Amino acid sequence: MKILITNDDGIHAEGIACLNDCLREAGHEVVVSAPYTEQSATGHAITLRKPIWAKKVYKKDTFFGYGVTGTPADSVKIGILELAGKDVDLVVSGINRGANLGTDIPYSGTVSGALEGAIMGYPSIAISSINPKEPHFCTAGVFLVDFLKEFDVKTIKRFGALNINVPSVQYDLVKGFRYTKQSSRRFDDYFEKRLDPYGNDYFWLMGDIKEEELPEDSDWIAIQKNFVSITPLTVFMYDHEWYQELKKMEG
Amino acid sequence: MKILITNDDGIHAEGIACLNDCLREAGHEVVVSAPYTEQSATGHAITLRKPIWAKKVYKKDTFFGYGVTGTPADSVKIGILELAGKDVDLVVSGINRGANLGTDIPYSGTVSGALEGAIMGYPSIAISSINPKEPHFCTAGVFLVDFLKEFDVKTIKRFGALNINVPSVQYDLVKGFRYTKQSSRRFDDYFEKRLDPYGNDYFWLMGDIKEEELPEDSDWIAIQKNFVSITPLTVFMYDHEWYQELKKMEG
Numbered sequence: 001m002k003i004l005i006t007n008d009d010g011i012h013a014e015g016i017a018c019l020n021d022c023l024r025e026a027g028h029e030v031v032v033s034a035p036y037t038e039q040s041a042t043g044h045a046i047t048l049r050k051p052i053w054a055k056k057v058y059k060k061d062t063f064f065g066y067g068v069t070g071t072p073a074d075s076v077k078i079g080i081l082e083l084a085g086k087d088v089d090l091v092v093s094g095i096n097r098g099a100n101l102g103t104d105i106p107y108s109g110t111v112s113g114a115l116e117g118a119i120m121g122y123p124s125i126a127i128s129s130i131n132p133k134e135p136h137f138c139t140a141g142v143f144l145v146d147f148l149k150e151f152d153v154k155t156i157k158r159f160g161a162l163n164i165n166v167p168s169v170q171y172d173l174v175k176g177f178r179y180t181k182q183s184s185r186r187f188d189d190y191f192e193k194r195l196d197p198y199g200n201d202y203f204w205l206m207g208d209i210k211e212e213e214l215p216e217d218s219d220w221i222a223i224q225k226n227f228v229s230i231t232p233l234t235v236f237m238y239d240h241e242w243y244q245e246l247k248k249m250e251g
Numbered sequence: 252m253k254i255l256i257t258n259d260d261g262i263h264a265e266g267i268a269c270l271n272d273c274l275r276e277a278g279h280e281v282v283v284s285a286p287y288t289e290q291s292a293t294g295h296a297i298t299l300r301k302p303i304w305a306k307k308v309y310k311k312d313t314f315f316g317y318g319v320t321g322t323p324a325d326s327v328k329i330g331i332l333e334l335a336g337k338d339v340d341l342v343v344s345g346i347n348r349g350a351n352l353g354t355d356i357p358y359s360g361t362v363s364g365a366l367e368g369a370i371m372g373y374p375s376i377a378i379s380s381i382n383p384k385e386p387h388f389c390t391a392g393v394f395l396v397d398f399l400k401e402f403d404v405k406t407i408k409r410f411g412a413l414n415i416n417v418p419s420v421q422y423d424l425v426k427g428f429r430y431t432k433q434s435s436r437r438f439d440d441y442f443e444k445r446l447d448p449y450g451n452d453y454f455w456l457m458g459d460i461k462e463e464e465l466p467e468d469s470d471w472i473a474i475q476k477n478f479v480s481i482t483p484l485t486v487f488m489y490d491h492e493w494y495q496e497l498k499k500m501e502g
Contacts, residue, residue: 043295043324044357051445051453073294073358078454082442103370105488106295107324112357115488119354119437157493159435179497182489184410186370191333194302202302203329232493237356237366238433242408242483246430 001089001153002029004117006075007096008109010038011057011067015095015129015137020064022141023092026148031088032057032065033079035072035109044112045071054078072113080120090153091117094127095140099165101130101219101229102185114161115235123156130223131168139174140166143228147177163231165223177228183218186210252340252404253280255368257326258347259360261289262308262318266346266380266388271315273392274343277399282339283308283316284330286323286360295363296322305329323364331371341404342368345378346391350416352381352470353436356484365412366486374407381474382419390425391417394479398428414482416474428479434469437461 003023007016011034023030036055039045052070056063066083068075072093080088093113100108110126117124127144129135143166156162163182167174187207196202214220222229254274258267262285274281287306290296298321305317317334319326323344331339344364351359361377368375378395380386394417407413414433418425438458447453465471473480 038300041297041299043293043297043363045294045296046292046358046456048292048456049289051455053447053451053453055451074456077440077456078442081440082444082454103486106363106366106370106486107297112294115357119357120440157490160490160493179494179501181491181494182487184487189328189332189371191329193333196304200304200306202304203333204302205297205299205325205328230497232490232497233488234490234493235354235357235488236433236435237484237486237488239408239411239483239485240432242411242485243430243432246481246483250430 002087003090003092004031004033004076004079004084004088005092006034006072006079006113007094008035008039008042008072008113009097010035011065015097015135018137018141019092019095022145026145031079031084033068033075033083034065035075036067036069039071039109041107042071042109043107044073044115046073047071052078054083072109073116076113076116088122091122091124092127095137096128097135098128098132099130100126100128100163101165101223102183105182111163118159118161118235123153124161125164126161127164127166129166129168134168136168139169139171142171143174159235161233163233165219165229167223167226169226173226174228175226177230178222180219180222180229180231181217182231183214183220185214185220253338254341254343255282255284255330255335255339256343257285257323257330257364258345259286259290259293259323259364260348261286262316266348266386269388269392270343270346273396277396282330282335284319284326284334285316286326287318287320290322290360292358293322293360294358295324295366297324298322303329305334323360324367327364327367339373342373342375343378346388347379348386349379349383350381351377351379351414352416352474353434356414356433362414369410369412369486374404375412376415377412378415378417380417380419385419387419390420390422393422394425410486412484414484416470416480418474418477420477424477425479426477428481429473431470431473431480431482432468433482434465434471436465436471
């Protein structure tokens with residue numbers, strides 16, 4: 001397949017290098033179009049009011065890919081429209097350093113890279129290695145290659161994308177994969193207030209995971225049991241059940 | 252009600268001034284916590300790697316609100332946790348200059364302000380005046396005040412938010428409101444390539460609306476018929492139908 005890859009940790013990150021290596025070794029044609037600088041937690045931002053550049057990035061004197069001076073969504077747009085060509089078979093965003101589970105998803109630059117592919121009409125996958133401190137990118141990369149041997153990406157739904165989270169363990173310790181539901185796992189945020197040298201308060205955003213019971217079929221439970229979690233996402237945030245309730249009230 | 256308001260056009264924008272005036276005149280207590288600078292198309296970005304400031308902004312020597320050196324989602328987080336207090340009854344994001352319909356939603360800073368309120372557990376509404384050139388903010392502001400007289404915000408679903416788009420016409424020309432479905436209305440993107448003075452290509456993102464037939468109950472059709480469109484959104488992007496199909500294949 002011809003695969004466009006992007007990420008949110010930036011083109012110089014270890015995760016995208018591993019993704020590139022794994023997909024190439026498996027015989028895929030890979031084009032890298034990824035943010036030139038780290039873009040974590042950018043959500044689905046795009047660059048509208050200023051132009052972007054696509055800089056050629058070399059690793060060990062070999063052309064590696066395009067470093068885009070924008071967001072993951074920008075990188076996918078320009079990757080398909082100007083860099084890789086429109087005959088891309090698949091968009092993969094990752095391998096992210098850290099989980100994208102539950103309510104991480106709207107904030108996630110990694111997932112937004114895949115959702116941008118979905119909006120543009122391409123089969124798309126986001127992939128993350130859950131532990132930012134000891135990510136085990138290889139486990140995630142090898143899992144993806146194996147998964148793509150079995151799974152036909154043409155069955156990925158129009159306007160949909162798969163969100164894959166991989167346990168950060170050696171590959172032989174992964175128990176398999178489970179299709180999962182996005183959970184309500186979320187952070188309990190707080191701000192740490194400090195005083196700047198000019199006498200003004202400033203704030204660092206902090207947060208701890210809110211522990212709560214989650215259903216057995218949720219993304220977080222699969223991960224905790226050392227399964228790969230694969231959650232089907234849609235770009236639409238519309239709530240049909242709630243719509244039906246409201247419609248009754250409209251009269 | 253005690254209402255926290257934010258936007259993505261920035262605290263100095265006309266839309267949030269109008270929203271503030273309309274809500275105050277209707278007797279609500281309003282706290283403004285909005286980005287200090289314009290943050291259009293930032294999606295659900297948050298600021299993690301650097302701190303943020305909340306600057307007191309005055310208009311005509313009167314305290315107007317807090318200008319946050321971050322995104323709409325940052326402004327809501329700090330607005331609730333540090334500025335307004337946790338006893339907020341409602342979060343309103345807007346009034347945006349321009350529509351947030353169909354696939355605009357994942358990119359929208361305005362909608363992300365409301366979705367952040369939803370993630371934090373507060374009833375939340377995003378409101379936009381559809382024409383960026385002639386927005387008619389007053390129509391949107393007056394509509395919202397009237398709507399809040401009838402609609403109990405406590406019925407807004409946990410993890411849900413209402414996305415309101417208002418036609419940019421005089422109030423008496425608005426035909427009423429309709430609960431709608433998020434449509435697949437989207438842009439056909441392209442890049443305009445130019446050469447910078449240093450010999451490098453750079454790219455401006457451009458796009459035209461892709462014309463296609465949309466269902467009668469969609470957001471865009473309501474707007475075109477001069478109805479206010481109210482779409483119920485969820486912060487979850489999980490696709491349950493697709494999940495059920497995948498689960499069968501899991502074996």
